Amino acid sequence: MNTNKSLRSQWLKLSILIITITYLLFSSLLIYATSVYLKDQEYRSVSRALDDVSTLYANQAFNTITERDIYSSLIDNQQMALYTLSGEEVYRWPARSELYFELDFQQSDNPLINEKSIEGDDYLVASQMIQSDFWHGYVAVIHPLNEYNTIIRMMLFIATIIGFLSITFTSVISYFFSIQMVKPIGRFTNQLKKIENQGFAERLELKTNIVETDYMIESFNNMxxxxxxxxxxxxxxxxxxxxxxxxxxxxxxxxxxxxxxxxxxxxxxxxxxxxxxxxxxxxxxxxxxxxxxxxxxxGSEYVQPDLVNINDEIESRLSSLRKVHPDYMFTTDFTKANLMYPINNYHFEQMLIIFLDNAIKFDKENKHITVSTEVDNKGDVLIEISDSGIGIPKDEIDQVFNRFYRVDKSRSRQQGGNGLGLSIAKKVAELYRGQVWISSVEGQSTTVHIKFPKVQK
CATH class of the missing domain: 1.10.287.130 (Signal transduction histidine kinase, dimerisation/phosphotransfer (DHp) domain)
Structure with a gap:
């Protein structure tokens, strides 16, 4: 079963999920805040009406209060009822109302407001006990919540419609945006398939004007x-x-x-x-x-270095070579500074032997080898090994450190060696943060330059 998913479908699902969750949270918080605010207004309205009606009956005789007075005290289709202390209903306004509700009569000076569902509709029922010269009993105000419920239902309906339209609109925009977004990646993939079929020679010739994909293409080409x-x-x-x-x-x-x-x-x-x-x-x-x-x-294997005296080690190698090659003249030009460098003694000896042996092989006529050392103004150690031999063509200098490379194949084979010496010597120098390069004049001389960085104390 194939479980692979395209980037376009993933982006589309993610964008729809994000906009859906965001809209649901926003609309839920908005509706909740609105409902709290409106509910508070309803409570304030019924509380104000109860206070007006209570004041009316507490300060006037029952038979002097007209329907106009009651009507002036009530708002928003509110109703009122008057009860005795025993809970017997005495009066109801409007009189034609057939709404039946029960009160929880409690002897309290503070008004009581409760939410009740009566005959399928929601109401706020507020009651208060009156103790005055004109009336002893209870007064109640019934406040319908129809308008409140209608507003909340309307908000839910509008939120649903807007949410559906928003999600649909976002889905369409995300779909077309995802097409544009994955288009360079699709082109990138097609060229990868082409490269896979044609080998290393092919490169990505693509410009997307998108930072991430352009960087990816550049990195791929470099790789x-x-x-x-x-x-x-x-x-x-x-x-x-x-x-x-x-x-x-x-x-x-x-x-x-x-x-x-x-x-x-x-x-x-x-x-x-x-x-x-x-x-x-x-x-x-x-x-x-x-x-x-x-x-x-x-490899990256670390070799424990020795503190080698550069001049002494070079002089020791030259003394040995003078005995083996008495017909060669080895001269030195050492700096007077005490050159001490942390390098494995065997590795340094091996590197010197390779470069000196190479100079001897290609200087069969003049037979003059010069080795010099110095310290530059940065504190780096410089070693130069020069011969007076056949030299190296200018266009081949950069290749002499390649494995098995020989400047003169026929003569090199006659003189022995496998063409690996210079590669080994360079790798040894680089193992200790050194640099090696060659300068040469064809037919006159060749100089090997070795540089080791200043020792940090």
Missing amino acids: MDALEESYNQQKQFVEDASHELRTPLQIIQGHLQLINRWGRNNPEVLDESLGISIDELKRINRLVEELLLLTKNE
């Missing part, structure tokens, strides 16, 4: 850009990794087949094939290790 870039990088990564693994595996397979055919009985072929196969296995192992390291550095 699609990020997804496409991530997808392409992942695809390129898989292709490059497959290519890097395919070559050594083919070499190993070829030499194993060579051994299987005639290398078993030929020591020279056997030694050569085994040596080459072992070298290629080492190459595969190094590639896997670098991939794992690169993946680890991309």
Whole structure:
């Protein structure tokens, strides 16, 4: 069973519900306040009439009071009756009235007013005891509530009609408004289906002039850009990794087949094939290790840093390289400031080795490597590693940190490496809030710039 509901129907139901509840509350409060006010006026009217009639009989002899006097004291179709102290009715006005009602005679100086339903109609019955020289007994005034009830019923009828019209009008307006409101979302959904069928290349070309939906469209396009870039990088990564693994595996397979055919009985072929196969296995192992390291550095795992002396650590690495590469000249230009930075010692050493090894690989003629350090006016630590090698074409500088990327593919493969070193070194620097970039003049030199932010004390 499909329980999905459209935004239009949801909006329509919600708007009708809100206007209905609001109108019911408003009309109920209005009718209630009006009824209270009108009821108070009815009480005031019967109280005033009772007071006038009581005054009339308390101050005049019974036989001197005319119907005109009584008529002047009563209003709004009111009636009156005169009783003895024993409750016997003595007089009623108008005399032709056949309305029958009972009184609760109580000896009280204060008037009593009660609501009664007599013969299906509502009345206010007010009574008061009179003790004077002219009359001893009770006087009662009967006040009909027909006009009050008529007004309340009329208000209920009008409120119902207005409520029905208001809800109908609101429903129609909400319906057309909901159509306009969901129209951009419908267009948005249609384009999403199109993108779903055609892939990452499509983008939402839509302008709704509504802040929320325009922001949603912009965010979606940005997300699609990020997804496409991530997808392409992942695809390129898989292709490059497959290519890097395919070559050594083919070499190993070829030499194993060579051994299987005639290398078993030929020591020279056997030694050569085994040596080459072992070298290629080492190459595969190094590639896997670098991939794992690169993946680890991309994570958010926090590594406990050491407080490393930048100049001393660089000098230590250069001393080791001078022994391994005695034909290279390594010069330094260190700042006199004591450069201490919180970074894992192994990571810093790994980063230096990658950049220095890369400089050595691509400076086979001049063989001159320079390392300098300084502190800028913001307190940031700057490290520069420069070589005098073949340089990097200007249009390829931004790509050298991509995985498996090689400026000169043929020469890079001859010199070894998997094209992951610079990516690993950059990730290591970024792990400690550092920045890495390269400047180069093709055919002359290449400089790697490393910046670490000022340590907050």
